[in-house]
Amino acid sequence: MNKALLIVDVQNDFCEGGSLEVKNSLDIIPVINKLIDKFKQLSYPVIATKDWHPSNHKSFASVSGGRIGELGELNGIPQIWWPDHCIQGTKGAELHPDLNTVDTVIHKGSDPEVDSYSGFFSASGKPTLLEEVLKKQKVDTLYIVGLATDYCVKFTVLDALSLGYKVIVIKDGCQGVNINPEDSKLAFFKMKEKGAEIISSTKLEI
Secondary structure, rough: OOOOEEOOHHHHHOOOOOOOOOOOOHHHHHHHHHHHHHHOOOOEEEEEEEEOOOOOOEEHHHHHHHOOOOEEEEEEEEEOEOOOOOOOOOOOOOOOOOOOOOOOOEEEEOOOOOOOOOOOOOOOOEEEEEHHHHOOOOOOOEEEEOHHHHHHHHHHHHHHHOOOOEEEEEEEEEEEEOOOHHHHHHHHHHHHHHHOOEOHHHHOOO
């Protein structure tokens, strides 16, 4: 069994003080850093995903003319309108400086015409390089943490399960946007319903 730690979008713009700040986001970084250290000690890969949007990305309310937080439609796909965030080459798109070093970074969301919550596929189904990287390293089990529980973490987990990976979500290594108060709770329920194991880092055995 080959395992990997997958860290979803722990970028400056999603952390406290960022343009799309996730409340209490910095609380997860010490949890994730302990996991990074543990996985590296065991010589398991540590992979991070990054939103990597062009400045004209049409999920941005400023580009499409929507109102931030409202649901619209982008090229036939339901779309939440977001503030500008994680623009390629900006400080906001960088991994948070308190995060320990990772082995590999996977970029997503580079096509201005379609959003990409999942680390595996865009909303239109175009694959990122993530599965290719995992296959090369013969990974079959993913431990997933990051931001945000109710969007990029959830969709990454669901795609991982659909691709046949065993998935363990570290609950205290995740935080949600919670546009609606129950969104993260519902996301954990959905992930578990589809086959993910949801555990605390204190119960983790690798």
